[in-house]
Structure formats: structure tokens, C-alpha cells
Amino acid sequence: MNGLRVVLAVQSREYIEPLLDYLHGSEYAGRIRMTAFSQPDAFCQYMQEAADGKLPDAVVGEAVFFESWKERVESPMTCFLLSEEGRSVAGTIPMRKYQPVPQLLAGIWDECRRRSDGELRMSSREETMVVGVVSASGGIGKTTAALNMAKQLGSAGYSVFYLNLETADSSSLFAPSAEGVTGLSRLLYDMKTRGTNPIESAAAYSMRQHDFKADIFQPLANRKEIAEMACMETCELIKLLAGSGQYDVIIADADAELNARTEAVLQASSRLVWLLADDVVSMHKCRLRLYELESSYKDDYEMLMDKTLFVLNRYAGQQVNELPAEGMVLHGVLPYIPSWKQMDREELLLSSPIYQREIRKLCRELLNEAAVALQEPVRA
Secondary structure: OOOEEEEEEOOOHHHHHHHHHHHHOOOOOOOEEEEEEOOHHHHHHHHHHHHOOOOOOEEEEOHHHHHHOOOHHHOOOEEEEEEOOOOOOOOOEEEEOOOOHHHHHHHHHHHHHHHHHOOOOOOOOOOOEEEEEEEOOOOOOHHHHHHHHHHHHHHOOOOEEEEEOOOOOHHHHOOOOOOOOOHHHHHHHHHHHOOOOOOOOOHHHOEEEOOOOEEEOOOOOOOHHHHOOOHHHHHHHHHHHHHOOOOOEEEEEOOOOOOHHHHHHHHHOOEEEEEEEOOHHHHHHHHHHHHHHHHHHHHHHHHHHHOEEEEEEEEOOOOOOOOOOOOOOEEEEEEOOHHHHHOOOHHHHHOOHHHHHHHHHHHHHHHOOOOHHHOOOOOO
16 A cells, blocks of 8 residues: 555644654654644635645544534545544544554554555465354453453554454453444344345455454444344344455454354364463363364264364463363463552553564464565574
């Protein structure tokens, strides 16, 4: 992608000046050319004049500027709505106004690159890989691992969709509600009512989450909708996302409980990441779950195990408890991060270099390829 032409529209000069100062000395100095406005009238005049010449690639601004810009609805530009709550309106992408400047610039760049590239995909895969993230007990760090996987793959240039199928969606900490985004609720309704008329793309129902560099569905306000999803319906949803051709990897985050949605993830996934904790209760629950699956899957149980990577989470340097099944092999470990116990900001879950290093190793094993962008740097 060539350099981006971005318009910043914020009333506070105290917000604009530090952002521009940082941009000019950052890695984005040659990638993003930013023009800033603090007055809605001047902004509207500029946009009107630009419409007769060359429009910018993106507008990043507060609601008052979009409300005064009458031609916005007809504009093909990428529009980011800055707000303290991360809210949005139709035709805009929600973006938190107050966040680290490098993160804000990365969000603008990533989204514009994604839209510019269109259907170009990073990998040479002919089929989308569906990675299910499962466990046999709750509170084991499954969603944290899934979100970090999405971030690492997205940062490496892969097109990723993060699909949370939990009854209580813990990823909603990172995904503020966005007005004007139809989301999973509407997609489920359309899947039921369209009959033989196919849904062309799930992208119209999704939104971009810049913190972990993936597309997502806006978290459902009514959790009853997802709790009532049948196994077949969930499989159809995963198949729709995978069949769209828009994503290299879909990460499906399932409940620890063996419900219909978890069954669908077990069945529809290309690979499974099964998280364990090194404690007696976790190992016992895993043993019981394996017995249950062996009984219900029978002939398909071996195939299920063949696509499963068992990963020990919160690893403290030494394994104490025995693995729950004879012949079971650990495919990786994810470290225990003590500082997360005192964490007061959810984004820190995506910022541990030690944890991300092990996540990259896990992603390379999942992809089973060179995955150059996921390699660790060689240090002299």
C-alpha cells in the first residue's frame, strides 16, 4: 500500500498536536500523511473541495465533524469515529479516542490496508484454516490465548476472524458496542429466513477489532440467542465464514462446557488447541472429557485426537501433575504471567512479550509452514 492520506478531525488542539508530533518521528511518518482540523466548518470546506479533486483515504474524527459533513453517506472513504466509549454510527468504524498513539496509528493503518487489499490474502492456502480453542474446565485462560493467537496471526499479515461462541463472551472486554453494526444477531436471523437465497458475505455483519487485529461479530446483547444455537446451526455459521474466501484463519473460542456450540467447534475445526492447567482439578476434568468424547465419537475419536494440540497454560517452569491420558503428549506451554493478577487494564493481556513469544511458536506449529512473519528475530 502506498502512503495513506488521512484527515484528523478533533476539536481539542491538545489532542491533535501531540499526535502529529509523534507521527512525524515514528515508523508511520512515511506511511501516513495526516491533515488535522479542530473546527467543523473548516473541515467541511476542505472535504467539499477535496471531493472535486482527490479525496483522502480515511477520516478519523469526532461525532460533531461527521454530523456536519453532509456528504459522508455517499463517500467511499474509511471513516473512524473517535469516542471515549468506542461507540460508532452507521458507516463508521469505532475507535477509542484515548489509547496509546502507536496503537491508534496501527489501527488506522491495518484497517485501511485490509480494505485496500480487498480479497488479496497473505497465505497461499486454498482453504481457510479453522482453529478451535477448547478446554475441559473454565477459567483456564482460553480466551486470552485465543485473542493473542489472533493478534499474532493478524500482525503477521494473515486475515483472521475471531469467533467467540461462549455463553458469557469474555472477549467483550475488548469489543465495545457499536451502533449501526448488524452483527451476529442479524446474521443468525438471515440464515434462518433466507431459505435457498445464499448470504454472499459475512463481512457485512462483522466489525474490525484493532486491539487483536481480527474481524469479529459485535458481542450479543441478548446471550439467550447464542445459548440457543444448535450444533448444526453453529457448523453452518463456521462454514459460511470459512467459505467466504476472506479469511486465512478463523479462531473459534468455545465454552468449556460440552454444549451444542462446543460440539460444532470440535467437528468443524481443522485443528484444535486444547488448554490444560497444571492442577489436579483441571487434569481430572480433562480426563473425564476425553472419556466422554471417546464414548460419543467412537470411530472418529482417533481423528479428533490427531487434529488436537494439547497445550499447558500458566506454566511456571516445571510440570507437577501427570497428564490425564496414557500416551498424551504436550505440544506446547504458555507461561504464567504474575503481573496479570494485578492488572487494571484489559489490553495488557495482549502485551506480554514472553507470552506472545510462546503464542508465536504455537501459531507456527498450527500453520505447519515456514510462516516467516511469525519467526523470532535473529539476535547477534
